[in-house]
């Protein structure tokens with residue numbers, strides 16, 4: 512690697528550049544997760560357009576310089592703003608085009624989930640994606656994309672039609688079923704490793720604006736019955752219904768007795784996107800199967816309200832970490848481990864929540880797409896769980912990281928060997944090799960990496976090294 516002289520960064524670059532001493536540097540380098548706030552990237556090139564991306568990437572290539580990519584800035588490992596790195600910042604590339612007739616949606620890589628939802632909802636459409644409005648479309652879509660529409664339409668990768676990208680040597684190429692199909696296969700699950708995507712094309716679906724959503728709260732005493740009952744209920748439930756359980760020490764919530772605040776409870780996050788006229792009956796059937804809750808706050812809402820339900824527990828500026836994986840079912844032994852672990856969380860450190868076990872449905876339409884249709888792996892997965900922590904005091908890092916490690920250890924006997932790259936911090940080389948589901952898929956990805964990024968310039972990610 513030749514040491515880059517950023518004084519020679521091309522003057523043709525139209526965007527802005529930032530070095531540690533520049534006045535706006537601190538603001539530009541700040542990402543959602545404050546745990547890596549001490550990291551000081553050497554040079555941030557904030558692109559104004561796709562030609563800027565080419566300029567920045569060619570600079571990196573000419574200097575044989577590994578570079579990071581900043582999309583929405585929500586990677587759990589802080590990989591979009593690493594210490595000492597050259598960062599290609601795409602956060603200002605925010606164009607969204609919606610074709611209301613075909614439902615095809617084009618989005619640039621600086622777009623956030625709330626922005627794509629707002630643009631598509633103007634036409635009653637939704638691109639299946641994730642659940643917190645300030646998450647980046649780019650990183651989410653290139654890893655998989657799991658959310659409240661997954662049971663109906665599959666993952667974001669299952670609804671991706673094409674990507675335009677800049678290769679690590681600075682060429683503009685397109686990847687779709689017809690053009691560079693092998694690259695397109697890899698981009699849908701391992702896309703952080705293969706090039707800089709400058710435009711996504713998705714197939715949106717009719718959803719909303721009126722849906723049913725909200726939270727249902729159960730006591731921990733009822734949680735085993737509710738969670739195992741939920742597993743059975745969802746196997747036959749409408750795919751328009753998603754119920755994502757969260758176990759956590761209770762924050763103050765409407766309808767929750769004060770005596771339960773800070774005691775571990777079970778919250779079901781419920782979103783029903785079917786005919787609103789059937790919403791009430793759908794929720795009544797759910798409650799009949801699970802039992803009487805402490806509080807039920809599910810009711811009519813808009814899709815935009817439903818898909819921002821989790822924003823309030825995911826604020827910017829805290830120290831955050833998560834580890835998790837797939838499970839085949841909410842069986843009694845699995846649930847017993849969850850309940851044991853949620854009773855041993857570290858003492859809270861600041862609002863709105865400090866520790867949780869969050870579980871998301873990976874069922875329904877997801878399994879209509881063949882395991883080998885894209886790089887993302889799904890075989891056997893019915894739920895994805897994460898031990899999530901958010902805290903403020905740096906001197907409590909060990910305590911909070913320790914909680915996620917203990918939950919992971921306790922769940923080890925039940926976790927599938929395949930996993931989802933996005934909703935967890937890195938779990939090491941062995942985990943990475945199992946992540947994509949089979950040795951054949953991993954080898955296929957290594958070959959793609961050798962072809963599209965042989966020098967491993969894109970290594971600030973859950974890195975697949977080129978095959979030698």
Ligand SMILES: Cc1cc2nc3c(=O)[nH]c(=O)nc-3n(C[C@H](O)[C@H](O)[C@H](O)COP(=O)(O)OP(=O)(O)OC[C@H]3O[C@@H](n4cnc5c(N)ncnc54)[C@H](O)[C@@H]3O)c2cc1C
Pocket residue numbers: 543579580581582583584585586587589590591601620640641642643646647648649650651652653654655656657658702703704706707708709825933934971972973
């Ligand atoms: C609060 C929160 C809620 C979340 N909720 C969900 C959820 O509901 N469902 C879900 O599936 N996931 C969810 N995630 C996980 C999320 O999908 C990943 O963290 C994802 O990587 C975020 O993408 P980003 O663009 O915001 O992040 P960034 O940190 O900017 O990028 C993440 C990774 O993607 C790479 N990358 C970014 N842009 C590009 C590009 N244009 N081309 C190539 N590589 C690129 C980066 O190099 C980096 O490795 C959530 C994360 C957070 C923090």
